[in-house]
Amino acid sequence: EVQLVESRGGLVQPGGSLRLSCAASGFTFSSYGMNWVRQAPGKGLEWLSYISSSTTPIYYADSVKGRFTISRDNAKNSLYLQMNSLRAEDTAVYYCARGQFGDPYYFDYWGQGTLVTVSS
Amino acid sequence: EIVLTQSPATLSLSPGERATLSCRASQSVSSYLAWYQQKPGQAPRLLIYDASNRATGIPARFSGSGSGTDFTLTISSLEPEDFALYYCQQRSNWPRTFGQGTKLEIK
Numbered sequence: 001e002v003q004l005v006e007s008r009g010g011l012v013q014p015g016g017s018l019r020l021s022c023a024a025s026g027f028t029f030s031s032y033g034m035n036w037v038r039q040a041p042g043k044g045l046e047w048l049s050y051i052s053s054s055t056t057p058i059y060y061a062d063s064v065k066g067r068f069t070i071s072r073d074n075a076k077n078s079l080y081l082q083m084n085s086l087r088a089e090d091t092a093v094y095y096c097a098r099g100q101f102g103d104p105y106y107f108d109y110w111g112q113g114t115l116v117t118v119s120s
Numbered sequence: 121e122i123v124l125t126q127s128p129a130t131l132s133l134s135p136g137e138r139a140t141l142s143c144r145a146s147q148s149v150s151s152y153l154a155w156y157q158q159k160p161g162q163a164p165r166l167l168i169y170d171a172s173n174r175a176t177g178i179p180a181r182f183s184g185s186g187s188g189t190d191f192t193l194t195i196s197s198l199e200p201e202d203f204a205l206y207y208c209q210q211r212s213n214w215p216r217t218f219g220q221g222t223k224l225e226i227k
Contacts, residue, residue: 045164047209050216062121095163105152106154108166112163
């Protein structure tokens, strides 16, 4: 069974940093591109970043480019999102999502999501 | 960035009725469009990819159509568990973008 489990989010002050992780199991993690997608409270879905199975290429949404960094450790079956210079508008539930068929196209499995709140 | 506009924002129907949800792209995305279902407190679930292909395990009552800029998700006969939020998503260009969603509610 495919499982994606995000680490606990939490409350972060504006300007602060947080690193999210996503533990993958039930599939060959090293063969799949992975994504981060977020959802602000009561709002729609926003794709944030993609990393290929081999680490490159990497893509970012403009809203997080230069502040967030996606990475992965295939030996540990883990995906990461380093979030710096956090803003109030980054408050959201953050999901890791697998690329369907390993491709950078659609998202076929999602984690349960983790809430990140940016507030003083 | 490709903007996806979904309509209507809310659709009120009864179980057994047919639902038709629309997604319009600001420029052609060919057939590179997916549909997701999201229930409260849950992650989204992939329903349809490449406009008309059902994802694994998705019931046959869900179907998708369209190409270019206009797409439709049809649910042929609504089951109680189908009342949820629905999003479209394009994979034609980076960044990947989603529509703002259509809420399918029980009438």
